[in-house]
Amino acid sequence: MLKNIQEWVMVFLIIGAIILIGNWVGYDILPTAAIPGILTLIAICLLGLIIHRLLPFKLPSIAYIGILGFVLTIPGVPGSTYIVQWTNEVTLLAITTPILAYAGISIGGSWADFAKLGWKTIVVGMCVLIGTFMGSAIIAEIVLRFQGII
Amino acid sequence: MAQQLQRLWKDWRLHTLVLAIVLLTEMIGTHEVSIGPGLILLLPMLYAVIIGIALFFTPLVNEKQTKHAEQLVFLSVTLLIAKFGVQAGPALPKLIAAGPALLLQEFGNLGTIFLALPVAILLGLKRETIGMTHSIGREANIALISDKYGFASPEGRGVMAMYIFGTVFGAIFMGLISGFLSSVTPMHPLSFAMATGIGSGSMAAAGLGPLVAAFPDMSEEIIAFSGASNLASTVTGLYMSIFIALPLTEKMYGWFRGKKDKNPTKIPSRNQRRCYKLC
Structure with a gap:
C-alpha cells in the first residue's frame, strides 16, 4: 500500500507538471499561480484512491474522488473557498489535453x-x-x- | 501492481512524448470550422488523440508505451474527476434545483437502443446487435455480456466490437459532435453538459471540451453539471444496464426481427441456443 502511494505520487507529479505547462502555454496561467490548485487536485485523487483501497464497498475509485472534491467545496465547509480559488487556476481544457494524449498513444495498440x-x-x-x-x-x-x- | 506502477512513472520516453504533444497542440490552439449551420470546434485535445495514434506507427512508441499509456489514462482521468468534484461543490444549490433533470437524464442513455438498434437490424446484423447497442460498451458491459451470454457468443462479439470502436474513435467522435450538436440544435448548453456523462471518462472529457470552449461564460456551471452527471452514470450505469437496458434491448430486438422476418420465428432461449451449439 505504502509502495503504491509512493508510485501514485510520482505519476501524479509528472502528469501535474505536464498540466501546468499546458495551462501556461495554452491558457496563459503562470505555473506559480496554478501550483496550489494542481496540488489540491492531486491530494484529492490520492485520498480517493486510498479510501477506495480501505473501504469494502464495490464503488469505483473515481466515485470516491468525485464525491470528495464535491464535499470539500460545498459552501461553508472549512477551507472550501481556498480550494475553489486555487483549483480555478487549473483550466479544465489543460487537464483534458494530456489525458487524450495518453489515450491516443494507448489507442494505437x-x-x-x-x-x-x-x-x-x-x-x-x-x-x-x-x-x-x-x-x-x-x-x-x-x-x-x-x-x-x- | 506496484511493480508495474514503478515502471509507469519511469517511462520517461512516454511522458516526454506527451509533454511534446501538449506543447505542440496547445500552441496550435483552438480553431473553428463551420459546417452548414453548425460549428465544429477543433481543440488541442483532439489533435492530441490523433497525434498519439499516429505516433504508434513511428519507432518512438512501442508496445510497452501503449500498455503504460493505458494505465496513465486512468490515473490522469482521476484528476479530471477531482476537477469535476471541486466545480460541483460551489454549484450545490443549482445541482439540487436541477436534481430531477440530473436523475432522469440517466434514462437518456437508453437512447442508444432506440437509435442504434433499428439501424443495426436494418444493416442485417443478428444477435451481435444486442451486445453492440445495449450500452456504449465499456469494460463493465463486457463483463455483463460475457456473464450472461458467454464471451464467444454473437452478443460477446458485438460488445467487443463496440468496445474497440469506442476506444479508438469514441473520444474523437464525441469531441466533434458535442460542439456541432450544441450549435445546430436550439437546446441549452446545460442539457448537453448533463448528456456528457455517458459512462466513459475520456469520452466525457472530449464531449465536454467543446462545450466549455463554446460557452465560456457558463463554463463553471457546465463543468459542475457534467461532473454530477458523470458521477451519476458511474454509480448507476451498470445497474441500469442489468435491469433496464439489456432486457429492453432483448425485447426490442425480438420485436424488430419479428417485423423484418416474413415468418417470425421465436428467438431461442439461452438453453435452447446452448443445445444448438452442442448438437
Missing part, C-alpha cells in the same frame, strides 16, 4: 483490431454514441424547461 471492424460496426457505433448523448440531452432539456430552470 488497439488499431489493428479497429482496422478489422466492418463499416457496419462503425455506423452502428456512431449511432450508439449519438443515441446516448442526444437521449440524455433531450430528457435534460425537457425536465429543465419544465422546471423553469432554463
